[in-house]
Every structure is written in structure tokens, then in C-alpha cells.
Amino acid sequence: MRLVLEKRAERSTRMALLSPLIAIVLTLVTGGIIFALRGLDPLAALYVYFIEPLTSSWSIEQLIVKATPLALIGAALGVSYLANVWNIGAEGQLTAGAIFGSIIPVYFPEMQTPLTLVLMLALGIIGGMAFGAIPAFLKNRFSANEILTSLMLVYVAQLILDWLVRGPWRDPQGYNFPKTISFTNWQTLPSFQVLPPSIGPLYVNLGAILAVLAAISLAFLMGRTLKGFELRVQGVAPRAGRFAGFSREKTVWFCFLLSGGLAGLAGICEVMSTVGQLQPGISPGYGFTAIIVAFLGRLNPIGALVAAFALAISYLGGESAQVALGISDKTARVFQGILLFYILACDSLILYRFKLIGLSAAPVESRA
């Protein structure tokens, strides 16, 4: 007896849309079982984890803060993955963006004009793009697998960051802590009040607005422009892409510069808001979690916007579970991993089905 995956004749569109929801439900069930095994009341634990973060406006602000980098990166990664370009190193590009953007406050701490803000954001994007350009170049020039090169460069970026904040960029008045000077005024992102106090004042920073704009622009790019068409063709039918005269090399460049740039923007936004300075550990793995965001959002930029909130809840839930239940905030990683597993499993089962083959029926010699 053996189990094989057999390709289905048709894909169900309904199931393709339902797959993220099914994956979320399965993740909750699995999570409940894990909590129960730890001796916790599964329903109460799931409530603390997934519902409580949504119950006050402060939590919602926190949710948006966490969702912002996930949406920025996830939307662009979705575009890359659709074009069959596998950038796994957004975390490194995020780090590179944060480093580049921090050049201004570190070397020109006195510069405090609106231009400071613009320059920092621009340098963040450029840093991410420059770092994304490395795997793109290696892929085009040497056919090096971009999954490996982009992933390995993450650790390079993180070690460079570590060296900078412990060495040349360390704050002289920082009591030897590995960090740069704290960013102030125009070196930080402005916040905007989007809901009046009567409903419960809700503030979001510029990063969240940029994330929404980026997702909408990318949705437009993919749906309406020839460039989006080109990317989609290359993803599903590379030979047809060549026949259409589309250049694979240009697509690799485009995807890495786009996703690297937005990851860099997410990185500089983080240090300009939540973190407030450059230090090791500026991101709790946003660049990796954004991969899950991209898939949960069906590789669609608007979908990524929605999916970013789902994953942001898992971060917040991890923090509140640590306080309320006394369990490690690494559970957030566990939930994210389980969720990705179920999404990919659901997606596979949309395209394939299991078939049990007995030994009695000999292997089919179908060569037609």
C-alpha cells in the first residue's frame, strides 16, 4: 500500500478562497489542543490570545503598529512569489533599510527639518533595494538559487547591524548599551488621529498610511498594468513569458528591488517609530512572518493587508499570553508556523488529492 498525491482535474475557486479560513480554524483547533496539553483551559487561553487584543483602542493601535511592516513586506513578497521570484530574505532587507535610514540621525544628529524625515525614508528604501539587489545579481549572473542567497544574507545584515551598534555607531552617552542615540522630532514618524476621541481616539503613524498606499498601488500594478501582466505570465508560464518578449532577468531585478525596497521602508519605519533608535533586535521576525502574510493573503496585495492583521494578532496574543498565562511568547512563532503549515496543506489539497494505491494493482504504465 502506498499513498500518492494525484493532481485534480479541476481547481475549485471556492475552495481556493476558503483555504485561508479553513487554515485559520485548523490552527485555532490545534492551538487549543496544545493549550489543553499544557494544562490550560483551551477556550480561555484562545480568548486571551486572539480576542483580547481586539478589545481596546490601545490594543488596536498596537495591532496596526504590528500589522504595518507585515503588510508593507507581505504585499511586495506576494507580487514576487506570483512572478516566481522567491525572496526569503526580507528580514535582511528590512535590517539594511533600518541601517541606511539611520545614517542621517547618526552622522547628522543636528539636522531637524521635514527633509530629515523624507531623507531617512528614502535611504531606508534604497538600503533595502541595495541589499535585495545582491541575490538578484547572483541569480542573473550565476544562476544562484535566490532562496538560499537571500536567506543567508539575512544573517549578514543582522551581524552588520550588531557590529555597528556595538562599535562605530554606539551612543557615547548610552552607558555602553548596544544602541545608537535616540531619534527625536523629525527623526521619528508623525502620527495622525484617524478616529475622534468620542469613539475612542485612534492614532496611526505615517508607516501605516504608507502600507495602505503601497498595497493599493501594488494591486493596481498587478491588475491593470502591462508590468503586472508580465509578472503574472512569468510566474505561471515562463516559456510563454519568453515568447511574449518579457525578460526574465528584468523580472528578477524588479521583484527584488520592489520587495527589498518595501522591506527597507518597513525597517526604517520601525526604528523611526516603535523602536526609536537603532539596536540589535529591531524586528521580531517581521520579514519572515511576512512570507506567511503573503500566502495567507493569496499573494494578493489587498489580501496581504487583511492577512497582516491576522498575523499581527498572533504577535500581540503572544505578548498578552505571556503576561496572563505565563507561557513563553515564543508561542507566537508556534502559531505562525502552524498557520503556514495549514495554508500550504490546504493549497496543496486544492490542487491535488490523496490516493491510496494497493499493491495488487501494479503501477500504471501510462506513457501517453
Added chain:
Amino acid sequence: MEYLLEALNVTKIFGTLKANDNVTLKVKPGEIHAFLGENGAGKSTLVKMIYGALQPTSGEFRWMGSPVTIANPAAARKLGIGMVFQHFSLFDALSVAENIALAMPGDFDMAKLSEKISRVSKDYGLPLEPTAIVADLSVGERQRIEIVRCLLQEPKLLIMDEPTAVLTPQEADQLFLTLGRLAREGCAVIYISHRLEEVKRLCHNATILRHGKVVANVDPTKETASSLAKLMVGGEIHVVRAARKDKGGAVRLKLEGLNLHADGPFAVELKNISLDVRAGEVVAIAGVAGNGQSEFFDAVSGERSLPRDAMLLIDGKPMGYHGVNARRNAGAAFVPEERLGHGAVPGFRLSENVILTRHSSDEALVKSGMMQKNGASGVSERVIKAFDVRKGKPDPEARALSGGNLQKFVVGRELDRKPGVLVVNQPTWGVDAGASATIRQAIIDLARQGSAVLVISQDLDEIFEVADRIAVISRGQLSEAYPSSELSAEKIGLLMAGEHETREMAHAARA
């Protein structure tokens, strides 16, 4: 025992598709029995059931009068059923004898086996050297290995799936002699083919399938090719008339000393190819599959650029360095062999597939980087109407169309541009007779309106139907183009076997 094999009311259902619907047929010992039908008529499903690779949903098979269940190919071989597939399963690195040994059940003695192979292959006029390495053999010789492999098991029934598709006419003649001899010795042969002339010449009996059902059982020697075709298609076939015009239009596509290195271990190098295609004419390139046709298409279409700009000229302009879109903008259009995944994106709608090849040449489709959906639907509907593309939904995905309808769409998409130069690779490969006729007629009509058309094809009937001049490609070398009226099938066969290559080599040796 009157019949060797009987299929009684056999039905095979895949999902909602009835691939075989209540099929009944009888094969006598010593008879060469043709299965005729268009693509998708159910021939392959039926033979796969006979060979045990598929099981019928209902109905039964009888072998020498008694009911049998053919559980798998091993059981079929035990009964005495052998099959030669269209695509061979041989190990290139092993010798002929080793390949055959792999398929033999139980123990064997290599020396004895080699001796037996030589004897059987000589007996049946299928000369084979047991120690030869498969990689060095031609396609025809490889097919012989498969046949000898079957013959060693002394089959009572031999199934041949489109055996001549890969052979030169001479090789095919040799195969017919062998099959005739086998039949005289009492072995039955099931012979699947599209080639009606062959069936008329070779077969004693023909079962014709259409949409999974048996529509007729006839004696092919008493039918004409067109009456057989009518039974297959279920209606009159539109006959293509190549109304000849006097030659001598301007040269619109010129290849001059085109060389291109092989880009992979299994690719073919193109050597010194020169050809003129004039306004108003159809030039066809014949050849056995795998002799450089796809490399040639890539070179002409610009999917691979050429080492010198002047190796390819479109309307006198050197275009060798230019990519596929620049060549399209210069007035050329291209239709590749593979419809799904090369000529069209399977998961994209027809209107999106219009943009695939026309985004750079068509103002109405893309304006300043934005796709114009209305423009694309307009073109798509025009093509669908002009070529009678049948479909289930208003704007279906390409993969939802049948092969013939998608091919009409892919060809129509280019013809709709009224290109000055059209290059088509295998215009009617795997396409039913009705759609083939439409496509061939459209190709000829385009040429008569003053375009230059280059057709690459492995189907000689098609080539003689459409071409004004014919050249043959063999191992990456192109022969001179001869007027089709001056060429016999015989001569083409010799060219396919590489006659022009040796002559060129002889020239070189003398020089």
C-alpha cells in the same frame, strides 16, 4: 476460436467524461486491425485497457473466447499481448541487448539473448546490432528495439501506437513489411494511426471511433482516404486548395548563413541555414521530429538572438540581434508548436492571451503601460468569430478550450494582425481534421494576400497541401527549397534521412 480478442460493451468513464462508450470490437488472429479516430476519440483509452494499464468501468474482454480480466501490463504480456508505445522507454547509456534484457521476466543468459536478438531481428527484417549503444541509434532503430523486445515474447497480439509518426517514409515501408509478415504468421496487430493512406495500404480491418463510440467497422482497402476521413470527422472535410500564383514576389523573410550553437546537451546546433521566403508563397520545412525544428523556430522568432544581425532579414531589415517584439513590430508574427504554456498561458482568459503576443505591436491593447481590457476583448471576439472558436463561456481560460479550438485561436490571434511574415511551427499538431482544414486554408489565404509564410511541420500530407516550396531540415541543416510539384515523398524521405548533409560534407571534402 474465431476471435483472438473481443471487447464487449466496454465503457470507461473518467469523472464526467465517457472516454469509451459501449465499445464492442473483435480482432481475429492474423489480422492487422486499425483504430482510427481524431484526437480524443478514445483510441488510447481503449488500447490501454487492452494492455491492462487501465480497467474498464463496465463491459468485458474475452481472450481466445473466454472472459479475462487484464489486471496490469504484466498480465497482458503473459496472455501474449505486446505494445509498442509512441514514446520509447529505453536507457540511452545501455546497449540494445541490455535494454531488452531489462524487460525480460526471470533469469536470462546474456550471450544467448544477444544471439536470439540477432536472429529475430534478422528474421523480421529489423536489423539490430545487440551491442550497439542506444544513444547512437536513430529513432527508427530505437523503435526496432521496442518491437524486437515484444517479438521475443512471441506475442499473439501486438499493439502499435502511431508507429510511423517518427519514421522516414523508407523506415515506414520497412516496418510495413515486418507487420505484414507477422500477420501472415498469425499474430494480430492493432494499429493506431492518423494516416489514412497507411491504413488503406496495410490494414485488413478498421474500427473507427468518434467521441468514444464505435461509429463504423470497415474494410479499409475498399474505402477511399476521404471516405475514411468522413467517417472519422462525421462530416465533409473542407478541402484546402492551394491556388498557385506565379512566383516572384519580393523576399520578405531572408535567412543568410544562420548559425546558432546548441544551448543544452539535448539541443541541436543550427548550421549555416539559408532560405528566402517571398511575398505570396508558403514555404514548408519538413523533417523528422528533433532535428532542430524547435531551435530553428526560437532563432527565427527571436526568442534566442543570433550571433550576427544580418543572419535574419525581415523586409530587408537586419533583425538578427532583435528580440521577438522588435521582429513583431517589423511585421512578423509567430505561432509556436506548444499551445499551452508557450503560445498561450493556460490559466489566463482568451482576452488576456491576446495581450501576450500583441502588447508591443497593438496600440489598442496597451496604452502607456496600462492594459486596455476593452481593446483586448474586442480583438479576442474578432478572432473567435473569424475562426469559429468554440467555447463554453464568453471569455474562458485558455486551458478550457479543446486543442483544436485553442490552436485556431492562437493562429487566429496572429493572422488577425495581417502580418507580412508568418512563421508557424506545427500548425495542426494534435488538431482534429475540421480545425486543421480551417487553419491550413487561413495560412494559404494569408500568403495569397502578399505575405510570406514559413511553415514547420512533420506532417507530409499537410506540407504538400499548403506549401509552394519545401525544404527539409536534418540534424540542424536545411536543404535547398524545392518547388513542391517537383518533390516526391520518396525524395523528401531521402532528404529527411540526411541526403543533403552528406552531399555538403562531400563538397567540403572536395574543396
